[in-house]
Amino acid sequence: MENKALEIIASIPNSLDWSAWVTAIATIVLAVLTFIYVRLTKKILASQSDPCVILSVVHDESRSSILQLVAKNVGSGLAHDISFEFSRPIPHRAFGISIDQAKKAEDMKEGPFIDGIPALGPGEERKIDWGQYGGLTKNLGTEPVIVKCIFKKHEKRMPPVECKLDVKSFEGTVAAEVPIARIARDIEKISNNLHHLLTGFKKLKVELVEPFKPDTEEKEDKKA
16 A cells, blocks of 8 residues: 555656746746736836925025025926925014014914915925024924924825925024125125226226316406
8 A cells, every 4th residue: 555655746747848837837926026026116107296385494595585485396297286294383574684673473274384385286386484593493492393294195195295494594694684785785795896807907007187268268368
């Protein structure tokens, strides 16, 4: 009985077609890899059209002391139902160049960053005047405010984007500079440029010329 069992076991390898098994395993592995590749490719293509909304602090180029809050869709897709969650209340129009001159500002209670934004296309933004360095520092302190930007792509809620609203980093920059100081420098530059244009980069030479005598005086001299 035992010998018969051993004969059956010994005959199994001969009855198997190992090349068929290898082909079958290779086919299964290739199918799994193809499935993974297709899924990854689909995710990559979908992510290229995803929206991405951020909220940041910038200074106004035309008014160097003014800091602004800007919500911008930096992605390539349309963002819907945009809202913002702040780690603590933020001030509204906190003006004051220096901390000593600044006054306590009211909390922001309305506007696009409180009520939300229906939609933002790629590159589209919402911008408001937030305040000045001194006023914002007095009302917020030196710690940044953490804000979560929440938005959707069509009806799908996208992963929220976390941003930091930082004012301290603007210390000593043009955004915290007194405007009159910048105006004075600009006037000085204009004055120097005009001087160079008028004098040809040489010292201005001034000559005194004898006043012109009218014809009536010449006639009186001849009669005399």
